[in-house]
Amino acid sequence: MDPVAPNGNELLLALLAMGLPLLSFFLVFFVTRPWVNLSCAVSLVCSGLPLSAAVWLLAGHWRMEAPILWQLTWMEGGGALVTFGFLLDPLSLLMLVIVTAVSFLVQVYSLGYMAGDPGKAKYYAFLSLFAWSMISLVLASGLMQLYIFWELVGLSSYLLIGFWHHKFSASQAGKKAFVMTRLGDLGFFLGIIVLLLNLGDLSILGLNQQAAARLTPGLLTASALLIFCGVVGKSAQFPLLTWLPDAMEGPTPVSALLHSATMVAAGVYLVSRLFPFYQGSPQALGWVLVIGTVTMLLSSTMAMVAEDIKQVWAYSTVSQLGFMLMGLGAGGYFAGVYHLATHAAFKALLFLCSGVFIHQYATNDFFAMARAGARGLKVPMLTLTLAGAALSGVWPLAGFFSKETVLAALAELPNPAWLWLGILGAGLTAYYTFRLLFVMWRPRRLEPPPEHGERAGHGAHEGHGAAVYWVMAAPLLVLAALTVLLGAAGPALQSFLAWGRPLPAGAHHTWLVWASVLVVATGAGLAWLEFGRAGAAQQGFLSRMPGLWNLFANRWYLDWLYRWLLDHVVYGLFSRLFTLNDRRVVDGGIDGFCRATLGAGWLFSLLQSGLLQYNLFTMVLVMALVGLYFLLV
Amino acid sequence: MNSLHTYLFIALVLFCIGLFGLLKRRSLIGMLISVELMLNGAGLNFMAFNRFLAPDPAVGQVAVLFIMGIAAAEAAIALSLILALFRKIRSVNVEQARQLKG
Amino acid sequence: MTPVMGEYIRPEAVAWAAFILVTALTFVGALIAVLPRNIIYNVFGLATCILGVAGLFIFLGSEFLAMMEILIYIGAISIAIVFAIMLSQPMHVQIPPAWRPKLYLSFAVSAVVFVAFSIIVLRTPWEVALERGQDWTVRRLGELFLTRYELLFELISLALLVAIIGAIITAAALGGGRKSEGGS
Numbered sequence: 001m002d003p004v005a006p007n008g009n010e011l012l013l014a015l016l017a018m019g020l021p022l023l024s025f026f027l028v029f030f031v032t033r034p035w036v037n038l039s040c041a042v043s044l045v046c047s048g049l050p051l052s053a054a055v056w057l058l059a060g061h062w063r064m065e066a067p068i069l070w071q072l073t074w075m076e077g078g079g080a081l082v083t084f085g086f087l088l089d090p091l092s093l094l095m096l097v098i099v100t101a102v103s104f105l106v107q108v109y110s111l112g113y114m115a116g117d118p119g120k121a122k123y124y125a126f127l128s129l130f131a132w133s134m135i136s137l138v139l140a141s142g143l144m145q146l147y148i149f150w151e152l153v154g155l156s157s158y159l160l161i162g163f164w165h166h167k168f169s170a171s172q173a174g175k176k177a178f179v180m181t182r183l184g185d186l187g188f189f190l191g192i193i194v195l196l197l198n199l200g201d202l203s204i205l206g207l208n209q210q211a212a213a214r215l216t217p218g219l220l221t222a223s224a225l226l227i228f229c230g231v232v233g234k235s236a237q238f239p240l241l242t243w244l245p246d247a248m249e250g251p252t253p254v255s256a257l258l259h260s261a262t263m264v265a266a267g268v269y270l271v272s273r274l275f276p277f278y279q280g281s282p283q284a285l286g287w288v289l290v291i292g293t294v295t296m297l298l299s300s301t302m303a304m305v306a307e308d309i310k311q312v313w314a315y316s317t318v319s320q321l322g323f324m325l326m327g328l329g330a331g332g333y334f335a336g337v338y339h340l341a342t343h344a345a346f347k348a349l350l351f352l353c354s355g356v357f358i359h360q361y362a363t364n365d366f367f368a369m370a371r372a373g374a375r376g377l378k379v380p381m382l383t384l385t386l387a388g389a390a391l392s393g394v395w396p397l398a399g400f401f402s403k404e405t406v407l408a409a410l411a412e413l414p415n416p417a418w419l420w421l422g423i424l425g426a427g428l429t430a431y432y433t434f435r436l437l438f439v440m441w442r443p444r445r446l447e448p449p450p451e452h453g454e455r456a457g458h459g460a461h462e463g464h465g466a467a468v469y470w471v472m473a474a475p476l477l478v479l480a481a482l483t484v485l486l487g488a489a490g491p492a493l494q495s496f497l498a499w500g501r502p503l504p505a506g507a508h509h510t511w512l513v514w515a516s517v518l519v520v521a522t523g524a525g526l527a528w529l530e531f532g533r534a535g536a537a538q539q540g541f542l543s544r545m546p547g548l549w550n551l552f553a554n555r556w557y558l559d560w561l562y563r564w565l566l567d568h569v570v571y572g573l574f575s576r577l578f579t580l581n582d583r584r585v586v587d588g589g590i591d592g593f594c595r596a597t598l599g600a601g602w603l604f605s606l607l608q609s610g611l612l613q614y615n616l617f618t619m620v621l622v623m624a625l626v627g628l629y630f631l632l633v
Numbered sequence: 634m635n636s637l638h639t640y641l642f643i644a645l646v647l648f649c650i651g652l653f654g655l656l657k658r659r660s661l662i663g664m665l666i667s668v669e670l671m672l673n674g675a676g677l678n679f680m681a682f683n684r685f686l687a688p689d690p691a692v693g694q695v696a697v698l699f700i701m702g703i704a705a706a707e708a709a710i711a712l713s714l715i716l717a718l719f720r721k722i723r724s725v726n727v728e729q730a731r732q733l734k735g
Numbered sequence: 736m737t738p739v740m741g742e743y744i745r746p747e748a749v750a751w752a753a754f755i756l757v758t759a760l761t762f763v764g765a766l767i768a769v770l771p772r773n774i775i776y777n778v779f780g781l782a783t784c785i786l787g788v789a790g791l792f793i794f795l796g797s798e799f800l801a802m803m804e805i806l807i808y809i810g811a812i813s814i815a816i817v818f819a820i821m822l823s824q825p826m827h828v829q830i831p832p833a834w835r836p837k838l839y840l841s842f843a844v845s846a847v848v849f850v851a852f853s854i855i856v857l858r859t860p861w862e863v864a865l866e867r868g869q870d871w872t873v874r875r876l877g878e879l880f881l882t883r884y885e886l887l888f889e890l891i892s893l894a895l896l897v898a899i900i901g902a903i904i905t906a907a908a909l910g911g912g913r914k915s916e917g918g919s
Contacts, residue, residue, distance in 0.1 A: 610734030612727050613656055613837070617844055620652065624848045631854050641856045643758055643791065647765055647784075649849040654769035656841035662819060666768050666781050669812060673788050676804075684795040688864035691875045694797050695884055698876075701807045702891045706898035708812045712819040713902035719823035 003069035003205060006088070010068055013057050014086050017050035017096065018139060021132035029125040039121035040111060043128050047107050050135060051100040058093045065499060067205065071141045079200040086139040087204055090497045091337060095138045095269055098344045101482075102261035103131040105475040109352050110253045112471035113359055123163060123251070130156040134262040138269065143192050143202040146273075150188070150230065150266060154181050157263045161250040170249035180243040184233015191226030194219065204273055212280030224277065224284035227270070228291075235267025235321045238295040242558050244318055245302075248310040248364075252355030255310060259317040260348035268324045268340050275333045289329030289413075293421050296322030298556055300428035304435070305552045309354045309366040312436055316391060317347055319425065323406060326422060332409025334494050339406050341493070342398035342486045346390040349479035353384035356472050366436055370443035379473040381440070383480040388437045390483045392430035393520050398486035405490070407512055419512075423519050430523030438532035640681035648674030661715045661725045668711075669704060676700045757790030778816050782809050799873045 006014065024046030028039045061068075071085025086092075107127055114120045133152035140146035154177075162174025196202055198219055199211060211220060231237065236244035244264065248255055258264065271278060271288060278285055296319045303315035320343050327335035357380060358364060361372045375381050390399035403426060410419045554560065647670055654667030676697045683693020719725050764787055767780025785808040789801040880888045 608734060610731030612730070613659075613841075616656055617840060620656070620848060621844050624844070624851045627851045628847075628854070631851070631858065637861055638856065640791070640795065642853070643761065645849060645852050645856065647761060647788075648852070649845045650762075650765040650769055652848055653841050653845040656844055657838055658769070660774055662774055662816060662823070663769075663777055666777050666816065669781060669808065670765050670768060670784060673785065673808075677788060677791060680792055680795040680797065680800065683797075686861060686863050688866055689868045690796065690871050691868075691879050694800055694876055695879055697792075697800055698803065699887065699891055701803060702895060705807060705811060706895045708815055709898045709902040710905075712815055713905040715819055716822055717905050717908075725823050 003067045003087070006068045006070045010057065010060075010088065011070060013053040014070070014088060014139060017053045017057075017100065018086065018132070018136050020046040020050050021128045021135060024128040025125050025132060028121055028128060033121045033125070036121050039124050040107075043124040044104075044107055044111075046128060047100065047104045047131055050131075051097075051104045054093070054096040054100045057088065058097050061088065061090075061093060062496060064088075064090065069141060069205065071203070074144075080196050080202075081200065082144045082196075082202055083142045084145050085141040087141040088139070090499065091269075091272055092138050094337070094341060094493070094497070095265075096135060098265075098341055099131070099134050099138055099261045102344055102348050103127065103134070103257060105348065105478060106253045106257045106352070109256075109355070109472050109475045110251070112468040113253050113355055114251065115468055119163065123160075126156055126159045126163070127254075127257070130160060130257065130262060134266065137266055141203060141205075143195065143204065143207065146204075146270070147185075147188065147192055150234065150270075151185065153263055153266055154178060154185070154234070157247070157254075157258055160254040160258070161247045163250055163254065167249065169246075173243075173246040173249040177243040177247050180240050181233040184230045184240055187226045187229025188233075189230075191223045191229070194223040194226060198223075207274060208276035211277050215280075217281065220277075221281040221283045224274075224281045225287060227274065228284065228288060231267035231270055231325075232291060233267075234270075235264045235325070236295075236318050237267070237291050237322060237325065238298055239558065239561075241295055241299060241318050242555055242562070245306075245311050245314040245555070248308070248314055252310065252351055252358055255314070256348045256351035256355070259313065259351060260344040264317060264321055265340060265344060268321055268328070268336060271325065271328050272333065272337050272340070275328065278328075279331070285329050285331065287329075288325050289418065292322040292325030292327075292329055293418065293425075294322070295319065296326060296425045297421065297428070300425055300432065301548075301552045302555050303432040304428065305549055306432075307367060308364040309357065309369065309436065310351070310364055312366070312432060313347065313350050313354065316350075316429065316432065317343075319429065320347070320391070323403075323422070323425060326418070327406035327409045330406075330409040330413050330418065332406060332412070334497055335402070335405040335409040337497060338490060338493060339402040342390070342402040342483070345479055345482040345486055346387040346397075346399055349383055349387040349476060349483055350391065352472070352476055352479065353380040353387065356380040356469075356476070359472070366439055367443075370440045373443075375441055375443070379476060383476045384440070385437055386480050387483055388433045390487075392433040392524065393426055393516065395517070396484075396487055398483050401487045401490045404513060404516065407516055411512055423516055426516055427519040427523040430520040431527050434524040434527035435531050438527055442532055637681055637685040640684070641678065644674045644677035644681060646674075647671075647677060659726050659728050661711075661718065661727055664727065665708065665711045665715070668707070672700055672704045672707075753790070754794060757787045757794065759787070760784070761787030761791065763787075774820055775817075778813055778820070781816070782813050785809050785813070796871055799876065 024043050027042050027046075032039045032042055067087060067089035069085065069087050071083040071087075073081065074084040075082040107124070110123065110127070114123055117123065130153065133149045133156055137146055137149035137153060140149060158174045158178040161177050162171045164170045165174070192202065195207065195211070198215060199207070201207070201210070215223070233240045236242075244259075247258060250258070278288065299315040299318035299322065303312050303319065306312045306315060320339070324336045324339045324343070327339060356377060357366075357369045360377065361369050363369060363372075386397065390397035393400045393403040407419065407422055407426070410422045413419065551557070651667045651670030651672075651674060654670065655664050658664050658667060679693045679696045679700070683690055683696075687693055715725055718730060722729055724730075761784050764780050764782070764784025768777050768784055769780070771777060771780070785804060789804040792798075792801040792804060
């Protein structure tokens with residue numbers, strides 16, 4: 001279907017959504033930074049208005065039939081055309097709403113969470129930058145534009161993860177996130193170059209409609225896999241997954257933003273954005289499926305042993321992203337996108353709830369939180385439970401429906417192993433989620449709450465009192481409502497994403513629903529046995545298997561593997577070779593050149609006797625000989 | 634005596650004697666004298682062409698007058714330079730002015 | 736060249752003798768200007784040579800130029816050179832004997848140049864202009880200087896002025912140096 005140009009209203013709204021957060025960034029960063037409250041107000045307004053614009057656009061185009069495209073030519077030449085603009089279609093509209101909604105809620109929440117932090121205004125500036133990058137990424141009409149904002153998302157997440165930069169681990173984590181995602185982005189950029197050279201057209205619509213026909217299968221697969229490298233980095237997929245758990249060093253609202261709607265979602269969004277393109281290459285989709293599966297299982301096992309509440313959710317994010325990619329890789333476009341949407345809601349909720357506890361008890365260890373009386377905080381506790389249930393896929397919450405969709409997509413695959421791996425992952429998810437919930441609800445022994453938090457950068461000040469608590473609790477309630485409602489919105493979203501056409505009649509596997517319910521119940525039951533029931537040791541079966549425990553707790557030694565690769569391959573092999581090359585070839589060449597120059601200079605200086613008349617000799621002789629040459633030859 | 638070649642060769646001989654002196658003499662004043670000889674050779678050439686070939690006999694004379702003017706200027710400059718050099722190194726021997734030796 | 740003389744001495748012979756005389760003056764003067772190591776002889780050689788060139792100018796039809804030649808070269812340049820000799824006292828400075836190879840080299844280079852120019856002179860097909868004016872008067876020269884060649888005339892005047900100022904400055908800037916060096 002051919003794209004149509006936007007009318008004035010749509011143009012204005014889209015540009016508003018794309019421009020306001022940037023405006024807010026500049027305003028806050030350069031102008032209003034000394035006035036904290038004003039900065040927060042500017043930032044909130046500039047993220048609230050895009051949200052309204054996004055909702056307006058979504059509502060106005062609920063039955064849209066053709067994508068709306070507005071683009072300007074940015075670079076043209078050599079058969080290549082790079083454009084800049086925005087593309088409105090169901091996917092980008094849905095994503096736009098998610099991004100703006102989550103970032104607005106996070107900004108509201110941060111009012112309480114960051115209260116009293118000396119860098120609050122700067123923090124809001126960075127949040128605006130983050131939102132701007134992600135909104136522009138979502139609306140990008142071409143791959144080059146998408147790539148630019150993709151990198152900007154990386155930059156702003158670096159800024160926010162390392163926000164408490166005086167904390168060594170935070171700055172390290174920021175760096176790690178930046179470098180590891182950059183590794184993947186290298187592949188992404190190469191993929192863009194391959195497409196630009198061979199296709200000359202980087203527009204998303206063009207890629208989706210024509211790439212399969214105009215590229216050879218090998219090139220198509222190669223470029224799809226290269227682009228997927230970027231996804232692997234950005235969405236923290238295997239083998240580049242360890243940066244995300246470390247990224248917990250940032251403020252918790254940032255984690256919520258990072259994990260639900262912006263940074264990591266960008267990877268999955270990119271695959272969905274280019275889904276028809278990927279469909280052209282079954283091999284590439286197969287790799288997406290494999291990487292997604294491996295990531296999901298690996299990170300689920302890591303989450304089973306983590307004791308830091310944010311770590312658990314971080315591993316769970318990685319695993320859920322892997323789950324989305326499984327859905328996409330299995331050919332379930334709607335499954336992946338739907339899970340992305342519901343996950344954004346309940347994962348943001350999980351992090352924001354955790355943030356309340358962390359803010360209150362100044363610890364990340366959920367055992368300690370529970371002992372300190374976490375269940376006394378009713379709103380966060382209830383919403384946490386709700387979101388956890390959604391995460392593990394309990395009926396009738398959103399997670400249940402999206403998970404079923406993904407599993408249904410997996411069931412379509414000829415090889416049943418994928419389905420069983422998916423169901424296994426669902427069981428693991430239920431286990432680690434309920435482990436955390438039971439620990440929180442049923443602490444072994446209660447301790448008196450600690451007096452004041454000692455966290456660097458911000459403290460849990462009792463003085464803020466109820467106001468802060470409710471500022472932080474309000475977004476939780478909104479997200480909780482979304483978590484419940486999105487489950488019911490499934491069919492509507494599906495028809496929206498399919499341009500309102502009748503749904504393909506997929507086989508409905510009733511047994512699948514029962515199987516997954518059974519698995520979730522098993523996981524939850526196991527968690528109940530070990531953590532929930534009265535007298536449970538709260539240790540988990542894994543603690544009786546030290547080998548596995550160590551493997552999981554050390555993230556399958558992935559970091560160790562990176563270290564080893566870095567030490568032996570990069571430093572030991574490449575660096576050594578490069579050093580040798582530097583010393584012998586480059587330095588030697590330059591030294592030799594210098595010596596040759598000096599020697600030649602010395603030789604020529606012999607000619608400079610300082611005797612004027614020998615210069616004259618040469619001059620006259622040469623002129624005469626040249627004259628003779630022209631005369632006689 | 635009334636042919637172009639005669640005068641051209643006289644001028645050429647004059648020029649080459651001047652060149653020889655310019656290359657040989659170590660005294661800067663000697664070199665200056667040699668340059669004057671070369672300029673005269675050139676002037677003689679102009680007059681020879683003027684006499685035997687040129688459409689307007691005045692043009693060659695104009696050129697020679699210009700050469701004389703240039704020669705006068707050149708002599709003034711060269712002599713003051715020679716004086717300067719002499720005050721610097723107490724000599725007008727060009728082989729002793731070797732500050733530019735590499 | 737009156738008919739009276741013609742009975743005993745043919746005018747052509749007189750002209751020949753005069754031509755040979757001026758040519759010889761030119762060459763001998765040039766050689767004296769170049770060869771002797773005493774700088775005063777060189778200046779006299781230059782003057783002699785200039786006289787010969789002035790004579791050649793007369794043979795080439797321009798008495799005015801001959802006069803200017805003597806006026807400028809002998810009257811101005813030679814005198815300036817003599818002043819330079821007096822000021823720089825080269826007579827006192829012992830000039831070491833010439834280095835023989837340099838002499839031969841100079842000669843060889845000059846010979847090469849001579850050969851090159853001879854070939855040019857001989858091989859060029861010199862062509863006489865189709866219409867030739869006969870106006871050799873000084874009036875014509877003056878008119879040309881103030882009309883067609885006016886810009887050049889101005890330029891050469893300017894060049895002379897600059898040269899003279901430059902010469903004065905060069906000499907004056909080093910006048911202080913001379914003072915500091917004492918009354919040597």
